[in-house]
Every structure is written in structure tokens, then in C-alpha cells.
Amino acid sequence: MKRWLRRLGGLRTSPLRIDDASWHRLLQRVTGARELPQEQQVRLRDFAGRFLADKAISAAADLELDDDRRLLLAVSCCLPVLHLGYDWLDGWHELIVYPGEFGVRRRDIDEDTGVLSEWDDELVGEAWDRGPLILSWADVVADLDEPTAGYHVVAHEIAHKLDALDGHMDGTPPLPDAARRRAWIAAFQHAYDAVRADVDAGREPVIDPYAAEAPDEFFAVTTEYHFTDASYLREVLPDVARELALFYGEAPA
Ligand SMILES: [Zn+2]
The missing domain is CATH 3.40.390.10 (Collagenase (Catalytic Domain))
Incomplete structure (x- = not known):
């Protein structure tokens, strides 16, 4: 009953607890997080715990996602909204991660001629307006390692x-x-x-x-x-x- 009420009110499940060892490994890995002032790191850790609790992170193709990689993805998505607030990540629930660039089939109908065009794109990321966020793991890592x-x-x-x-x-x-x-x-x-x-x-x-x-x-x-x-x-x-x-x-x- 309580859970049901919370859902109705749009309140989230409680954030995932990130243990100290995982957090320290994350800070070693992500320079942008490590260089934040202490209180901002606390805020980021809280945001990442919420992200891990309310977004499903799905590995596509043959990508392996362990807990450290999931935490890295959560932190990467939370860093841009660190000043804005966690609520700015509302409205979507799934992050899909491919090992590298992924192919998508595009289609477009010309409004004047009614002609349907289709083509293939290779993408490193994609955001649907109310659907999932899609990322290439290789490119997330490249942005960290070779900024x-x-x-x-x-x-x-x-x-x-x-x-x-x-x-x-x-x-x-x-x-x-x-x-x-x-x-x-x-x-x-x-x-x-x-x-x-x-x-x-x-x-x-x-x-x-x-x-x-x-x-x-x-x-x-x-x-x-x-x-x-x-x-x-x-x-x-x-x-x-x-x-x-x-x-x-x-x-x-
Ligand atoms: Zn774009």
C-alpha cells in the first residue's frame, strides 16, 4: 500500500547505497568527479545513487556491465545536472549502452511529395524525447581517457x-x-x-x-x-x- 501510494505521488524508491570502496574506485577513474569540491562530491554520490535506483541500465549486444561500469555511467549522466538538480533527469527511465557505435535505421516522409526515405546511421549516442537514452560505452570511456x-x-x-x-x-x-x-x-x-x-x-x-x-x-x-x-x-x-x-x-x- 505504501509503495503504491508513493508511486502515485511520483516519489521515488530510495536511492541505492554506494559503498565507500566503489565510490573511491569511481573517483580514481573519473577526473571530473575527483576534482569537485567535497560537498559537490557528496551531492554527486547522492545523485548517482538515485540514478541507479530509478533508471534501468541495459547492456546491448555483447557489452558486459558490472557494478563499477554502472556507477561510472550513472555519475557521467548526473554530472551535467549537478548544479540544476536531480529532478532534471525526470521523464525517462532507461539507459541502453552499446559496446561501441551502433547502427540505426532512419525513415523520413517528405510532407510535400509523400516520398519515404530510409537510410542507416552510425551513432555514438541518441536521446528519444520521452524514451531511453542510448550511449556507446567506447565513446563514454574515450571522453574520459582522451578528453x-x-x-x-x-x-x-x-x-x-x-x-x-x-x-x-x-x-x-x-x-x-x-x-x-x-x-x-x-x-x-x-x-x-x-x-x-x-x-x-x-x-x-x-x-x-x-x-x-x-x-x-x-x-x-x-x-x-x-x-x-x-x-x-x-x-x-x-x-x-x-x-x-x-x-x-x-x-x-
Ligand atoms: Zn544530438
Whole structure:
């Protein structure tokens, strides 16, 4: 009965307890977590325990996921929302992890001609607006072991999840008030147009040209820069960098 009531109220099951030995192994492995101030580490450990309790982590293909790997995945997904709050990971319940890049079949119907196109994509991550988050284990590990400015698959996919929280994947996550929303849209629209203009003219844009695909990808790609090279982002897209720092909190140095 109690459990049933809790479910109805949308309250979660209690967080998983992470023992000290596992947590210390995790800190050895994940530099970004190890370098956090003590109280932030406590917060991260709490978030990771909640993540492990309320998200199913499924291994796809022949990937083996032991407890340490599950904890690493939970921590990686919680780091981007450490400042925002754990509730920002609401609205989805499953993380699917492939050993490496995974193939997906795409289909699209042209609204004018009714022509159906289908093609295959190789992906390192994918976020469905209300469905699972999908990641490539090899790429999660590569982002830890060989950090590269502008590349962070987990931050990218979590940005899509945050973007989808208001029901629209449009490059604007829920923001506290109309003024912040106006400032966000002005900064992002201007920067998106500039990056698109560079790509259209065959010039090298200041960030990964994938950002020019659509406003939601622009938000996800600039999020990758925020978490991997915030000082570069401040230099090339200062208004976007400021909005992201207000939203996610200041990025680690
Ligand atoms: Zn994306």
C-alpha cells in the first residue's frame, strides 16, 4: 500500500547505497568527479545513487556491465545536472549502452511529395524525447581517457533530454522566467545563424559544424564545449557561453 501510494505521488524508491570502496574506485577513474569540491562530491554520490535506483541500465549486444561500469555511467549522466538538480533527469527511465557505435535505421516522409526515405546511421549516442537514452560505452570511456575539446557524448545526449523537458526539442530547455528565456533565445539565435552562415559559405565555423544541423543540435554541441572547454566557448561565442554557465553552473576549469 505504501509503495503504491508513493508511486502515485511520483516519489521515488530510495536511492541505492554506494559503498565507500566503489565510490573511491569511481573517483580514481573519473577526473571530473575527483576534482569537485567535497560537498559537490557528496551531492554527486547522492545523485548517482538515485540514478541507479530509478533508471534501468541495459547492456546491448555483447557489452558486459558490472557494478563499477554502472556507477561510472550513472555519475557521467548526473554530472551535467549537478548544479540544476536531480529532478532534471525526470521523464525517462532507461539507459541502453552499446559496446561501441551502433547502427540505426532512419525513415523520413517528405510532407510535400509523400516520398519515404530510409537510410542507416552510425551513432555514438541518441536521446528519444520521452524514451531511453542510448550511449556507446567506447565513446563514454574515450571522453574520459582522451578528453577532446567539444566532444562529450554524455553531455550532448543529456542536453537533448533537458531540452525535451518542456515538450519541445527546440534548443531551449525550461528556464526560470521570461527574461531568461528572451536572453537565451537572443544569444542562441544569433550564434546559430552565424555558425550556419559559415557552414553555408564553406567556411570553417568556430565550433563543430554539426551544431548547424538544427537549433537542438546547436544547444547539445555547445553544451559539449561548456563541459570540455568553457574558456574557448567564452572566447568564440561569449553570449552563448554566459547563458550556458547560468544554466548549468560554471564549468570546471
Ligand atoms: Zn544530438
